[in-house]
Amino acid sequence: MGMTMTQKILAAHAGLDRVVPGQLIRAKLDMVLGNDITSPVAIKEFDKAGFHSVFDQRRISLVMDHFAPNKDIKAAEQCKISREFAKKMGIVNYFDVGEMGIEHALLPEKGLVCAGELIIGADSHTCTYGALGAFSTGVGSTDMAAGMATGEAWFKVPAAIKFNLTGTLSEWVSGKDVILHIIGMIGVDGALYKSMEFCGDGLKSLSMDDRLCMANMAIEAGAKNGIFAVDERTLAYMKERVDRPYTVYEADEDAEYEQVFDIDLSSIKPTVAFPHLPENTRTIDEVGDVSIDQVVIGSCTNGRLEDMETAAKILKGRHVAKGVRAIVIPATQKVYMESMKRGYLEIFIEAGCAVSTPTCGPCLGGHMGILAAGERAVTTTNRNFVGRMGHVDSEVYLASPAVAAASAVTGKISGPAEIMK
Amino acid sequence: MKAHGFVHKYGDNVDTDVIIPARYLNTSDYKELASHCMEDIDKDFIHKVRPGDIIVAENNFGCGSSREHAPIAIKASGVSCVIAKTFARIFYRNAINIGLAILECPEAAERIADGDEVDIDFDSGVITNVTKNETYTAQPFPDFIKEIISQNGLLNSIKKK
Numbered sequence: 001m002g003m004t005m006t007q008k009i010l011a012a013h014a015g016l017d018r019v020v021p022g023q024l025i026r027a028k029l030d031m032v033l034g035n036d037i038t039s040p041v042a043i044k045e046f047d048k049a050g051f052h053s054v055f056d057q058r059r060i061s062l063v064m065d066h067f068a069p070n071k072d073i074k075a076a077e078q079c080k081i082s083r084e085f086a087k088k089m090g091i092v093n094y095f096d097v098g099e100m101g102i103e104h105a106l107l108p109e110k111g112l113v114c115a116g117e118l119i120i121g122a123d124s125h126t127c128t129y130g131a132l133g134a135f136s137t138g139v140g141s142t143d144m145a146a147g148m149a150t151g152e153a154w155f156k157v158p159a160a161i162k163f164n165l166t167g168t169l170s171e172w173v174s175g176k177d178v179i180l181h182i183i184g185m186i187g188v189d190g191a192l193y194k195s196m197e198f199c200g201d202g203l204k205s206l207s208m209d210d211r212l213c214m215a216n217m218a219i220e221a222g223a224k225n226g227i228f229a230v231d232e233r234t235l236a237y238m239k240e241r242v243d244r245p246y247t248v249y250e251a252d253e254d255a256e257y258e259q260v261f262d263i264d265l266s267s268i269k270p271t272v273a274f275p276h277l278p279e280n281t282r283t284i285d286e287v288g289d290v291s292i293d294q295v296v297i298g299s300c301t302n303g304r305l306e307d308m309e310t311a312a313k314i315l316k317g318r319h320v321a322k323g324v325r326a327i328v329i330p331a332t333q334k335v336y337m338e339s340m341k342r343g344y345l346e347i348f349i350e351a352g353c354a355v356s357t358p359t360c361g362p363c364l365g366g367h368m369g370i371l372a373a374g375e376r377a378v379t380t381t382n383r384n385f386v387g388r389m390g391h392v393d394s395e396v397y398l399a400s401p402a403v404a405a406a407s408a409v410t411g412k413i414s415g416p417a418e419i420m421k
Numbered sequence: 422m423k424a425h426g427f428v429h430k431y432g433d434n435v436d437t438d439v440i441i442p443a444r445y446l447n448t449s450d451y452k453e454l455a456s457h458c459m460e461d462i463d464k465d466f467i468h469k470v471r472p473g474d475i476i477v478a479e480n481n482f483g484c485g486s487s488r489e490h491a492p493i494a495i496k497a498s499g500v501s502c503v504i505a506k507t508f509a510r511i512f513y514r515n516a517i518n519i520g521l522a523i524l525e526c527p528e529a530a531e532r533i534a535d536g537d538e539v540d541i542d543f544d545s546g547v548i549t550n551v552t553k554n555e556t557y558t559a560q561p562f563p564d565f566i567k568e569i570i571s572q573n574g575l576l577n578s579i580k581k582k
Contacts, residue, residue, distance in 0.1 A: 024565060041449045041489055049576035067447055074447035124487040124511055140489035140515030142575050150579055154565070188434055189481040193510050222481060224510055277434060364443040364486070383485060385438040387461040 002252025021159040032147040033121030041141035055151030063103040071367035101332025104128035104300035111241030130227035131211035165202025167266035175210025176400035184281030192222035209306040273398035284415035294377040302380035303331025312344035314405035320352035321411030424501035426473035430535035436485035455497035472499040483512025526559035
């Protein structure tokens with residue numbers, strides 16, 4: 001029996017010819033990531049265990065993105081712990097305010113992760129880098145600490161689910177709608193402990209930003225990782241950013257999948273996840289009349305340049321509805337700068353949006369747009385759990401940048417086609 | 422290794438945002454985290470929980486964020502074990518790595534009610550419901566996990582090597 005892409009990457013990093021689902025392995029790590037929330041816990045463990053150096057100063061990334069720029073004194077202390085540790089250990093890839101972006105937008109952009117690599121990050125959305133054909137997965141702070149010290153981690157080899165994509169996306173439909181559709185179909189534990197492998201002719205219709213968004217939300221189906229077959233678009237993306245050698249792995253023809261889903265991309269409609277789980281999806285024509293108080297366009301899921309472009313197309317010459325607060329957060333400094341050069345920021349500000357420096361901020365109810373009791377938000381983020389963006393009696397509706405921007409204009413959940421007639 | 426306590430029962434998809442809301446993640450102080458444990462799903466939890474108590478839930482316990490603050494808050498609140506039908510994978514990993522015992526046991530999750538008194542023997546995987554006079558069996562930990570737990574966490578286990 002052959003191996004999946006994920007199994008091949010794990011086998012190669014464990015120094016084994018082959019691995020099978022359920023097998024426990026120790027594997028070498030190409031990158032270990034942490035942020036301002038998870039790194040301080042890892043550093044505490046690292047120190048407590050008596051380690052004095054990291055395994056490789058270039059293979060650790062610390063990104064101050066969640067509560068940065070520091071939202072309060074405690075957050076400032078957390079960043080300070082990370083900053084001092086990075087300095088003491090000589091960590092090269094430490095990104096602070098002014099340079100940082102949201103980690104899962106920043107690392108691919110900087111070429112710090114690429115095809116065939118094995119990455120762990122103390123953040124659940126670390127699965128994002130699967131878009132490049134890497135194995136990457138979220139872990140906790142203790143795994144991060146052990147990874148920083150030894151350059152290794154233990155894994156249980158996952159079984160896999162294959163998503164065979166065909167067709168092309170319709171206008172105003174994006175990777176976000178595809179992944180919400182899939183989570184709606186298989187549920188928030190539909191891929192529990194497993195890999196989600198995306199392949200097929202339909203990949204041609206998915207931009208790198210679409211793929212990064214889809215791999216990002218694999219965790220919302222409970223998956224260990226999401227991974228995309230590497231094609232010419234992936235290679236072109238990496239050519240611009242990565243200057244070290246890398247390996248492209250392909251799944252064997254006889255690789256074993258527990259389930260196979262065929263998805264015709266042309267059948268996907270704009271999709272919204274209703275509170276309080278990402279699996280509570282409805283297509284835009286099933287949404288009904290839902291008035292909103294806030295819109296957030298940003299996050300590690302949808303804060304990339306194409307997301308800004310889509311939002312700008314819809315908001316150009318229009319205005320945010322009275323009574324709605326719209327917050328746009330480009331995910332990295334580069335996305336911010338490019339949005340400025342292309343005139344998107346001007347469009348957003350003229351439309352009545354607040355535009356912020358990169359931060360995870362509102363996505364996890366941290367800062368920069370917290371909801372009061374009874375308020376509703378349409379957001380391009382990834383989770384809509386109880387209290388996720390603020391008060392336990394507030395509501396979060398997950399959607400694409402196109403739906404979020406259209407909703408900002410109408411003041412209720414709306415499809416882009418409705419206002420772009 | 423054994424545990425004994427009274428049960429706090431929850432349903433499906435108890436996520437890390439309700440176990441420890443992100444608004445409290447600006448600290449990594451264990452006691453402070455424990456003082457907000459389960460706050461957004463059960464405001465009374467921190468007033469009711471007693472050392473040794475056990476959390477029992479249904480499917481996909483601990484889904485969402487990778488925050489280790491979630492199992493840390495549960496452990497620091499005095500809980501000795503979490504039993505569920507299934508766990509989200511990062512939570513599962515984190516719990517083991519910090520030394521919070523967790524067991525997957527659909528039968529126990531089905532039968533045990535809020536407030537039941539429960540005994541657990543981790544070596545055999547036998548869960549005894551003292552209140553209902555029933556027993557259920559979970560898979561005991563495999564050896565490599567026993568090694569991590571017996572050395573009081575992942576970091577101690579790698580330090581010894």
